[in-house]
Amino acid sequence: MSTLALAARDSSTMIRRQLKRLLRYPSMTIQLVATPVILLLVFVYVFGGTLGAGLGGGRDTYIDYVVPGILLMAVATAATGTAVMVATDMTEGIIARFRTMRIWRPAVLTGHVVGAVIQQLLGMAVLIGVALAMGFGPNATAIEWLAAAALLTLFVVAITWLSVALGMKAQTPESASNAPMPLILLPFLGSGFVPTDSMPTALRWFAEYQPFTPIMETLRGLLLGTPIGNSAATATAWCAAIAALSYLWAKNTFNKA
Structure with a gap:
């Protein structure tokens, strides 16, 4: 069997393994879907009237503004589950078992990544559906929807x-659950919930230059027609850099384990 065929076979096996694990433990998936939905409900129906007034509108204005931030928070929340699953594999001996078998080594990581991406995209589809039912009113064309979906996937x-x-560097699954926590804060410390120009100077500088803000601004521009400026290029560059550096870090850590 050629190397390419072996890689495809083993990767598909590991993806099926990960998807079956998600089906076997549905409580984690339900939690990852429910948490951003609850946040959306709270921010729109509890704070939306006041925060929307600050945007020159009301609750209907605020739901349009906040949805991109909630989408990115959903991804950051799901990162915790992925880190825990990876740490569980690394600490419970299954990786040692895989190494005794004729398996294409990167297939283990591929299974985790593809399984998590599928889970998160489905969760975001549910979140967008709930947002639309609550009054979220995008005016995007089909091309703009595809561009927004591509950016979210990246x-x-x-x-x-x-x-x-992060999961591979953690000593235990419990410590892995805490490693991605700072990611959940970044939408709050960016333009996810309030415009950056309403923040104190030092915080505004951080908010405008951290990676989540250009991604949220690009999503608003694509879905709602607000100005994008150079946010799209910046957002794409941030995503590509994080993906490349994290891939190299994960691969290096896995090879040394």
């Missing part, structure tokens, strides 16, 4: 590789 891949790397 972001999911980048954060998933980062969470895989």
Whole structure:
């Protein structure tokens, strides 16, 4: 069997393994879907009237503004589950068992990444459906929807590789659950929930130059027609850099383990 055929066979096996694990433990998937939905409900129905007034509108204005931030928070929340699964594999001996078998080594990481990406994209589809039912009103064309989906997929891949790397560096699954926590804060410390120009100077500088802000601004521009400027190029560059560096970190750590 050629190397390419072996890689494809083993990768598909590991992807099926990961998807079966997700089906076997549905509580984690339900939690990862439910958490951003609950946050969306809270921010729109509890804070939306006041925060929307600050944007020159009301609750309907605020739901349009906040959805991109909640989408990115959903990805950051799901990173915790991915890191825990990777850390579990690394600490419970299954990796040692795989190494005694004739398996294409990167297939183990491929299974984690592809399985997590599928899970997160399905979760974001549910979140967007709930947002639309609540009054989210994008005016995007089909091409703009595809561009937004491509950007979200690139972001999911980048954060998933980062969470895989963090999971492999963790000593225990419990410590792995804490490693991605700073990612959840970045939408709050960016333009996810309020415009950056409403922040104090030092915080505004951080918010404008951290990676989540250009991604959220690009999503708003694609879905709602707001100005994008150079945010699209910056967002793509951030996602590509995070994905590449995290992939190299994860691969290097896996080869040394």
